[in-house]
Amino acid sequence: MIDPLETERPGKEKRPRQIFELEDTGFNEVPPRYRRFYRRWRGPSDRLAPNEVQCPVCKVVIRSRVELRPGDRVYCMPCMSRLEVVEENGMLVGKVLY
């Protein structure tokens, strides 16, 4: 398993997670087999999909094969940060774990 999603939120989930097909994004800051799991943020008009969260450290968008939910832990390979997915103003954001 090379998905950046390392740990799913513990506990029972009421509805199954949506699965996503990931295509290569051309993101070349990580080895080829990991490229589809990251992409560059395209600026203020960019929107995150339900399987995406932005890294607050390097601003790269982290993508998982499954929908992300608050409480999940993800790994940002470009800057080697471990993040927790939290909900802020109805949006999912990444928070650095120390």
Ligand SMILES: [Zn+2]
């Ligand atoms: Zn990062």
